[in-house]
Amino acid sequence: MLKEEVKRGVITENPILILALGLCPSLAVSTSVTNGLGMGLATMFVLVCSNIIISIIKGWVPDKVRIPCFIMVSAAFVSILHLFIKAYMPLLDQRLGIFIPLITVNCIILGRAEAFASKNSLSRSFTDGIVMGLGFTVSLLILSAIREFLGSNKLFDLMVIPKFQPLTAFALAPGGFFTIAFVMGVVSFLRSRKEARA
């Protein structure tokens, strides 16, 4: 059961690589693995909390105003998170900058609220938040590991190969687009091969 859920979040319904949700933060912060991990965990926190609250209040929210309600719930949790990070992790706040407040309008949060938490029970919504957050974090880690290694020859801010000349473009904007194109291409290649075999 748990294994299937994790497989669903990380592989078959991976939010970034399969569903193409939440592209803005995933490309913007994937310049280093540390940033990617921080962003992934931050998004996971908001996703889990908002899924819990939304699945609790789903019976009381009128259908017509549900989207504004869902946005307000996630905005509240993002505010909490933003203040917390500002107070206890000023360095992370500096590195992620504007992308922490932007978690509010991340399509993953609203997408899961609308597609899952507003229809399912509390415990299932909680699990969904965890596995989707996990999928998001894992794909961020993959993207940021590629970009940090190629762009600045580092992993977790540590030098990897001495005397390797990094390709600075990968740390800048174009590299983000190329990296995700490459990773998505690999994913769709693996899927088509699996389908051909089946």
Added chain:
Amino acid sequence: MNSFMSIVQIALAAVLIQNFVLARFLGLCPFFGVSKKLSSATGMGMAVVFVMTIASMFTWVVERYILVPFDIRYLEIIVFILIIASLVQLLELIMRKFTPSLYESLGIYLPLISTNCALFAVVIINTGTNQFTGRPFTFIESTINGTASGIGFLIALVLMAGIREKLELADVPKTLDGLPIAFISAGLMALAFLGFSGLSFFAASGGQ
């Protein structure tokens, strides 16, 4: 003169050097979602310019005269989201009533905009300090920042739509078909836009 220079700098930076889509990765969902046809890309881009300008003006006033005096800036995120969502609804109503022709061309894109992260980002950026003057944004500066960021988005979106219309005819490898090839095109465009960062020297020293 000084404030005029700062406006030019803001506009130049927002449109070209720090283009919202291609340098800052903001508003990627509509950038890939609505860029399949040139006509819809133009409509969406114009709607974004329009809403960004008005949202920048509104949120600046709310920030300066409500949030700051009452010392409740920590509610920024919630308040701005609420303003943007209701503003978009209001604009939709007003446009439908008074300018039906404009509503016909932009109307269907308006609901999409309320969760556009580029719009939210420009509003948040306007609450920070102006990178060129080192002071908080003035009313005119933040309005210009909104308009110019919208124009930057419009340019990127229209260029992308032009490329994707041609890509329809191209023979793309099967694994790269769809989104991956769009990402590669965007990457090449971003590489071209990286060339504008040479202008930042001019923009940074121009005002001094």
